[in-house]
Structures are given as structure tokens and as C-alpha cells.
Amino acid sequence: MPAPLQPPDTAHRLAALVQRHQALIALQRSAFTLRMHRALSWLQRAEAAGSDDDLAFICQWIAFNAAYAQDTGSTDSASERQTFRDFVGQVCRLDADKALATLVWQVFPGPIRVLLGNQYVFQPFWDALNNPHSDGGIPQHWREAFDDARQRVQRALAQQDTERVLYEVFVRLYTLRNQLMHGGATWNSSVNRAQVRDGRTLLARVLPVMLEVMMDCPAQFEGRPFYPVVKG
Numbered sequence: 001m002p003a004p005l006q007p008p009d010t011a012h013r014l015a016a017l018v019q020r021h022q023a024l025i026a027l028q029r030s031a032f033t034l035r036m037h038r039a040l041s042w043l044q045r046a047e048a049a050g051s052d053d054d055l056a057f058i059c060q061w062i063a064f065n066a067a068y069a070q071d072t073g074s075t076d077s078a079s080e081r082q083t084f085r086d087f088v089g090q091v092c093r094l095d096a097d098k099a100l101a102t103l104v105w106q107v108f109p110g111p112i113r114v115l116l117g118n119q120y121v122f123q124p125f126w127d128a129l130n131n132p133h134s135d136g137g138i139p140q141h142w143r144e145a146f147d148d149a150r151q152r153v154q155r156a157l158a159q160q161d162t163e164r165v166l167y168e169v170f171v172r173l174y175t176l177r178n179q180l181m182h183g184g185a186t187w188n189s190s191v192n193r194a195q196v197r198d199g200r201t202l203l204a205r206v207l208p209v210m211l212e213v214m215m216d217c218p219a220q221f222e223g224r225p226f227y228p229v230v231k232g
Contacts, residue, residue, distance in 0.1 A: 013208045014043055020215050031224045032214075038066035038225070039211060046204070053196045054180060054187055060203040061177045064170075067211060070223025085167055091210050092163040094217050099209045101162040107205065111198045112169055116153045121172040121195050122146055166206070173199050 021036050042063035049056035068087040092100055104112065119125045119142075128142040149168070156164035176192070176199055179185050185192050214221050 010204050011047060014047060017208060017211055032218045032222050035066055035225050039063040042066060043207060053200045057196055057200045058180055060207060063207055067214065069226055088167045088170060089163045090220065091213050092166060094220065095213050100166060103205055104162050104165055105160060108202055111202065115172055115195065115198055116168055118195060119146060121175045123175045
């Protein structure tokens with residue numbers, strides 16, 4: 001996939017989301033409108049990133065975090081992962097127009113298959129690489145996990161299970177996010193260009209749809225943000 005500027009309808013959709021957000025604020029400010037405000041601010045910054053795919057992807061992921069992350073009082077990582085999965089499922093189920101399904105099955109089926117088949121955005125690969133055998137060899141159990149994940153994805157693709165496929169996409173993009181945010185990649189590196197560009201292009205189209213669904217059903221997403229505004 002060539003290096004993208006923003007898709008032609010992204011700026012228009014983002015402007016429409018900003019207007020909807022202002023209408024919600026006019027009715028009542030809430031934890032939900034705060035999370036939407038933060039998410040939209042980072043999506044706008046991602047749009048302004050031009051050809052800087054790394055910056056755009058990082059801003060998009062912050063926008064995603066701002067939208068979905070809610071303070072449930074739990075610090076358990078397994079619970080956090082389940083919350084992540086529940087959010088993706090909830091948004092898919094509430095998507096009355098099936099806009100997410102359209103993106104998965106009509107707009108991005110090729111890039112999604114490539115991403116899900118890429119071992120470098122599969123966390124168990126890196127876990128094995130970073131924990132070699134005593135003789136320096138790389139444990140190969142990650143390949144079994146990769147094959148199992150690929151079979152799950154193939155079943156989901158065959159069944160057109162949008163929720164499962166989208167969840168798997170975000171799990172792989174989370175590994176890419178970690179690579180960038182934890183200093184595991186060089187800015188504008190040629191090594192990871194394909195996955196960063198594809199990740200940026202996917203998020204540029206998927207995140208505005210997710211925010212639209214959330215604004216359609218704000219009562220379903222009323223959780224508190226982790227960092228509320230505190231006035232001293």
C-alpha cells in the first residue's frame with residue numbers, strides 16, 4: 001500500500017464528528033464528552049501529520065485510548081485486555097449501518113490479511129526472540145501460536161465475523177504501538193514501513209466510524225476517564 005495522505009472523506013467525517021460533539025456538549029458536559037473531546041483532538045493532530053506515518057499512527061492510537069479506556073477500578077492486565085475486547089465487540093454490535101463491516105470486507109480485506117499474516121506484529125514472536133534458549137537459539141513455540149491465530153483468523157474471515165477480525169487487527173496494531181512507544185523502532189524506519197503505513201490507513205478510516213457509533217449511543221459508554229480534569 002503506498003504512503004497515504006488522509007482518505008478524501010476523512011477530513012469531512014472528522015469535521016462532522018466535531019460538530020456532533022459540540023451538540024452533545026451543548027446538552028450536557030460529561031465524562032463521555034470529555035473522552036470524545038480528547039479523542040477528536042488527537043485525530044485532528046493525526047490528520048495534520050502529513051506524510052509522517054509514525055506520528056500519525058501514534059496520535060491515532062492515543063485517540064483510540066482516549067475513546068475506549070475507562071476507569072473500572074481494576075488494575076489487572078487480563079481484565080484490561082477483556083475490556084479492550086468487549087469494547088470492540090460492543091461497537092461492532094451497535095454499528096447499525098454496518099460501516100465497520102463495510103471497511104473490513106469491502107475496503108480493506110487485502111491489507112487486513114497482510115497485517116494478520118505478519119509475524120512482526122505478533123507479540124509471541126518477540127517474546128520468543130527476547131527469551132532465547134541457553135544456546136542462543138530462538139524458541140519455536142511462537143510458530144504454533146502463530147499458526148493457531150492464523151487458523152482462528154481464517155475461520156473468522158470465512159464466516160465474515162467482523163468483531164473477531166477487527167479485534168485481531170487491533171491486537172496486532174497494539175504490538176506495533178508498543179514497538180513505537182517503547183523505543184523499539186527508529187523514526188521513519190524502512191524496516192517497519194509497511195505495517196506502520198497500513199496501520200495508519202486502517203485507523204484513519206476505522207476510528208471515525210467507532211466515534212460515530214459511540215456518539216449514536218453515548219449512554220453505552222459513560223465510563224470515567226482515567227485522568228479527569230482537575231481544577232486546582
